[in-house]
Amino acid sequence: MIYQMYFSPTGGTKKVSDIVCKVWECPKKTIDLMKQEDLKEAGNLTAEDICIAAVPSFGGRVPEPVKDMFKSIRGNGAKAVLIAVYGNRAFDDTLLELKDMLENADFTCIGAIAAVAEHSILRQFGTGRPDIEDEKKLREYAGRIKDALDSGKGFASLLVPGNYPYREYHGVPFKPEAGRKCNRCGICIKQCPAQAISAQNPKRTDKEKCISCLHCISVCPQKARKNKKLLLFMAGRGMKKKCEGRKENYLFYKMK
Numbered sequence: 001m002i003y004q005m006y007f008s009p010t011g012g013t014k015k016v017s018d019i020v021c022k023v024w025e026c027p028k029k030t031i032d033l034m035k036q037e038d039l040k041e042a043g044n045l046t047a048e049d050i051c052i053a054a055v056p057s058f059g060g061r062v063p064e065p066v067k068d069m070f071k072s073i074r075g076n077g078a079k080a081v082l083i084a085v086y087g088n089r090a091f092d093d094t095l096l097e098l099k100d101m102l103e104n105a106d107f108t109c110i111g112a113i114a115a116v117a118e119h120s121i122l123r124q125f126g127t128g129r130p131d132i133e134d135e136k137k138l139r140e141y142a143g144r145i146k147d148a149l150d151s152g153k154g155f156a157s158l159l160v161p162g163n164y165p166y167r168e169y170h171g172v173p174f175k176p177e178a179g180r181k182c183n184r185c186g187i188c189i190k191q192c193p194a195q196a197i198s199a200q201n202p203k204r205t206d207k208e209k210c211i212s213c214l215h216c217i218s219v220c221p222q223k224a225r226k227n228k229k230l231l232l233f234m235a236g237r238g239m240k241k242k243c244e245g246r247k248e249n250y251l252f253y254k255m256k
């Protein structure tokens with residue numbers, strides 16, 4: 001069985017994962033790591049399974065809640081293809097950390113992809129990506145990994161970029177709050193992967209718990225949740241140099 005697993009608060013990571021997974025034209029089990037019911041379905045894999053695991057890069061790292069999610073999943077030797085999706089700055093240690101996490105969960109990591117998607121906070125960076133050019137590249141990457149798997153020749157141990165200790169990341173100051181349009185429907189409370197929104201008052205976000213993933217903004221039917229405009233403007237200016245120009249997608253794997 002092919003397991004498509006992803007953590008995608010605003011949909012960019014899922015877009016990349018869908019493009020990659022489409023190359024395997026067979027039934028797949030989709031595990032949205034943000035859904036409790038899907039997480040339970042993931043449970044135990046076998047050595048015959050293939051897992052395509054995709055996460056966004058937050059501060060060049062794997063988003064904090066994903067670490068706990070993978071604690072309840074056992075690979076039992078299943079092969080894993082790793083995907084780190086980044087917003088046109090850099091993915092730093094994301095693939096290395098994801099590889100370490102999956103190996104700890106008893107997966108055998110065979111290949112990895114880093115791909116660009118629109119920056120979920122600063123939408124002016126990586127705008128519209130993955131685009132047609134990215135799609136072509138990602139399909140090619142997935143095809144190469146699939147062909148290598150089908151050939152049965154086996155993979156050499158996977159090397160991905162990254163350093164120890166992992167890049168320090170202490171979060172970003174974007175903590176969305178709800179405005180007057182909020183009708184307290186409770187969707188954001190239920191779906192927040194960090195349980196950062198007050199059950200009593202959804203207009204309150206626990207700034208310590210919030211990971212700034214912006215899932216609450218993307219699921220709010222009232223479009224009531226927002227980041228502060230001035231903060232976005234300032235951050236956009238500050239990040240311009242690091243995020244400008246078209247950043248690349250990358251493929252990592254090695255056959256025996």
Ligand SMILES: Cc1cc2nc3c(=O)[nH]c(=O)nc-3n(C[C@H](O)[C@H](O)[C@H](O)COP(=O)(O)O)c2cc1C
Nearest residue numbers: 008009010012013056059060087089090117119120
């Ligand atoms: C809190 C946070 C931190 C981020 N850090 C980085 C980063 O270090 N480098 C980068 O290139 N993009 C960064 N991004 C952009 C995301 O990696 C990118 O937009 C990704 O596609 C988001 O995934 P999603 O659309 O599935 O939520 C960050 C986004 C967020 C929300």
